[in-house]
Amino acid sequence: MKNFFKIHITTFILLSVTILSCNRADDEAPVFPEGSIESVNVWVQDSMKRYYYWADQMPVKPNYHLPVKDFFKSLLAPQDRFSFIVNTTDSSTYPRSVRNMYGFDYAVLQLANGEIATVIKLVLKNSPASNAGLERGMMIKKINGQTITPLNAEQLTLSITNKTILELTVGNWENGSIINDKNVTVYYGYSLEQPLMSKIFDQNGKKTGYLYIYDFPDGMTPILNQKFAQFKAEGVQELILDLRYNYGGSVSSAAALCSLMPSGITANSQFITYKGNKNGGEVKRTFSQQIAYDPNALDFNTLHNNSLNLNKVYILTSSSTASASEIVINNLKPYLQVIQVGDVTLGKDMAGFVVEDKRKPKKISWQMHPVIYKVFNANGEGGYNNGITPQIMVDEYDNLPLRPLGDSDEVLLSSVLNKIYSKSANKETSQTKMKVLFQSDSPFIQF
CATH class of the missing domain: 3.90.226.10 (2-enoyl-CoA Hydratase; Chain A, domain 1)
Incomplete structure (x- = not known):
């Protein structure tokens, strides 16, 4: 732990x-x-x-x-x-989360058309998630073979913390849909200092x-x-x-x-x-x-x-x-x-x-x-x-796919850079308004 x-x-x-x-x-x-x-x-x-x-x-x-x-x-x-x-002699008594076990976090979003999308918002460097090839901005279609829905999102997330192997189906977001989907295995492990x-x-x-x-x-x-x-x-x-x-x-x-x-x-x-x-x-x-x-x-x-x-x-x-x-x-x-x-x-x-x-x-x-x-x-x-x-x-999920942290076109950062340099908004405007239904770190930091 x-x-x-x-x-x-x-x-x-x-x-x-x-x-x-x-x-x-x-x-x-x-x-x-x-x-x-x-x-x-x-x-x-x-x-x-x-x-x-x-x-x-x-x-x-x-x-x-x-x-x-x-x-x-x-x-x-x-x-x-x-x-x-x-x-301290029983690891099962420690709070667990997707982030501290696997090194990433995600958010379940509802699009303007009512469809559900799950986006990876954070991947720790030198973590099991990064070693498996996960990146910020990727979309998750399935977790351990189950499609994520508003009804099962929290329970599915909690169930992950009782496992040591995580099977994900992920892909990239393009023009409102997920493309290039693939299966990825993430093993429970330690994330190095960030x-x-x-x-x-x-x-x-x-x-x-x-x-x-x-x-x-x-x-x-x-x-x-x-x-x-x-x-x-x-x-x-x-x-x-x-x-x-x-x-x-x-x-x-x-x-x-x-x-x-x-x-x-x-x-x-x-x-x-x-x-x-x-x-x-x-x-x-x-x-x-x-x-x-x-x-x-x-x-x-x-x-x-x-x-x-x-x-x-x-x-x-x-x-x-x-x-x-x-x-x-x-x-x-x-x-x-x-x-x-x-x-x-x-x-x-x-x-x-x-x-x-x-x-x-x-x-x-x-x-x-x-x-x-x-x-x-x-x-x-x-x-x-x-x-x-x-x-x-500012809504971080206002424009998908999520860009890397530190990218000048990333939603939060670009909003500040625009203010500092007095530019008109130059980022793409979102064509679908997102609603955050669930975030994988919520149960962990609010236990």
């Missing part, structure tokens, strides 16, 4: 929590034999009482006899879409930098610094960040990215405020402090030396833009103009850290990932649990 950690566990602030015992504040609570399911559930409850953002909404008398995963779910607030628990992709567009001497960032792992400050040093050396005047498929990651890496854009900030400028329950209280961190939570990160001053000193930035988003990538959008706003283009983001205005048993030897193998903080920018602005709405709404 190594790839799962890249996508999800890094969406939390990278701290470690040491819980040496299960000391209870409630002396009347039941005591169970060590090692029993009930004793594990007591540990889960105690930990959640201490850290969970909605601890005051937890049931007073939960059922300690439930399986651990079910017990954990019984503690969660109704509005909590993101907390989860895994058993590289940053950058380009520089130049028209009439005005240079625009484009940077696609798939996620925010710790340890990415050197490559961020390198990309912005190149942008600065080339005289880039405008910047487009593509975060449309970015689930999030390290808040420290997000802070590092933000330090490379605006002018007028210092190491001591406030970057973020975390607000927890009555135990967690409120924690404020400057740019320098947040970046330093990654022990291997370049420091603020080194990074800021390559700042583009911008007064605005364009950010491309979708419903898959989440967590640390939403923090980038929200927490840049006090320092420059953020022009968001695309679709409404997921709405993960919260963060947390891993809660696990650090005793040696470890007695409990379960690992919790609860919501612990709500997050706010330097102006105290947050509360985007329904997502962050773009100033410029």
Whole structure:
């Protein structure tokens, strides 16, 4: 499940929590034999009482006899879409998705004529999907021999995660139909770390930098610094960040990215405020402090030396833009103009850290990932649990086939380039309006 950690566990602030015992504040609570399911559930409850953002909404008398995963779910607030628990000795307890198992995602669309089309929207580099020859923009006709319909799309997607071999019938989109269809086999496997992709567009001497960032792992400050040093050396005047498929990651890496854009900030400028329950209280961190939570990160001053000193930035988003990538959008706003283009983001205005048993030897193998903080920018602005709405709404699927990311004629990117260079729209207009019925990453990032 190594790839799962890249996508999800890094969406939390990278701290470690040491819980040496299960000391209870409630002396009347039941005591169970060590090692029993009930004793594990007591540990889960105690930990959640201490850290969970909605601890005051937890049931007073939960059922300690439930399986651990079910017990954990019984503690969660109704509005909590993101907390989860895994058993580190049992891979079946980890959330699964098409993306983290096979390295691609797709969307099921309804065309204006009522027909259904399934388009591959993302293929990770060095993934099982890319090794099998899948590419962004290809159309899927069948999955494991079944034609995708609005009625079976979600169930079919969920069934994929219980398999290790995926049989697809795919083809290319041309003039409203699928041509050159072929059968492709994709095997379950690991996707390598995703590289940053950058380009520089130049028209009439005005240079625009484009940077696609798939996620925010710790340890990415050197490559961020390198990309912005190149942008600065080339005289880039405008910047487009593509975060449309970015689930999030390290808040420290997000802070590092933000330090490379605006002018007028210092190491001591406030970057973020975390607000927890009555135990967690409120924690404020400057740019320098947040970046330093990654022990291997370049420091603020080194990074800021390559700042583009911008007064605005364009950010491309979708419903898959989440967590640390939403923090980038929200927490840049006090320092420059953020022009968001695309679709409404997921709405993960919260963060947390891993809660696990650090005793040696470890007695409990379960690992919790609860919501612990709500997050706010330097102006105290947050509360985007329904997502962050773009100033410029653009449908990525407005014109098929989907073009490669970074292509100047790709729908979202071209809409920004047209705005920057004040051109009339020069991309083909869609002859059929698409309606998104289902996306393969929806169940995974909203479990």
